[in-house]
Amino acid sequence: MKKLLYVMAGFAILLMVFYTYIGGFTEPEVTMATSQAMYVAGAPFEGSVEDEAMGQLFQRAAKVLDQKELEGMLGNIYYNDPDKSGDSIRAFIGIIIPDSSVVLPSGYTLRTVPGGRRVVRAEVNASVAMSPRKLYAAVFDYAEEEKLKLEEFYVEWFPADDQGVLEVPVKQ
Numbered sequence: 001m002k003k004l005l006y007v008m009a010g011f012a013i014l015l016m017v018f019y020t021y022i023g024g025f026t027e028p029e030v031t032m033a034t035s036q037a038m039y040v041a042g043a044p045f046e047g048s049v050e051d052e053a054m055g056q057l058f059q060r061a062a063k064v065l066d067q068k069e070l071e072g073m074l075g076n077i078y079y080n081d082p083d084k085s086g087d088s089i090r091a092f093i094g095i096i097i098p099d100s101s102v103v104l105p106s107g108y109t110l111r112t113v114p115g116g117r118r119v120v121r122a123e124v125n126a127s128v129a130m131s132p133r134k135l136y137a138a139v140f141d142y143a144e145e146e147k148l149k150l151e152e153f154y155v156e157w158f159p160a161d162d163q164g165v166l167e168v169p170v171k172q
């Protein structure tokens with residue numbers, strides 16, 4: 001019985017170390033900012049967040065970066081909140097690129113995110129798996145505390161494997 005207790009304690013410690021490593025205890029930094037114009041190369045998606053096709057678009061974006069078809073960072077635009085729309089999402093999944101004049105891979109189109117907008121911006125140092133949940137919760141909590149109304153337009157990007165950024169425009 002004592003041995004089982006030690007094994008369980010060791011397992012719990014390993015889980016805590018792993019959770020810390022992927023940024024589980026890291027809190028996002030939330031600020032008001034002015035957005036910069038961005039170019040997103042990718043593909044549209046509309047459907048359930050559980051749809052396999054959405055996962056394939058994320059995998060394709062990672063592959064495009066890995067094979068150096070485009071230079072940039074993983075980035076996505078979401079046009080609605082799936083929590084408010086019954087698991088249905090409208091998105092544009094792809095890569096934030098520095099220049100709009102690049103040749104796009106087959107099947108990709110270009111969308112421009114306008115700059116100069118007042119946004120709530122959240123940044124966190126956590127894995128790509130942990131970042132979105134932390135970022136969205138932080139932005140929504142901040143908006144509620146500050147009594148801000150947000151647009152349903154979310155731009156997220158991942159400058160590094162362990163960093164995520166989210167910007168949501170404030171309704172004027």
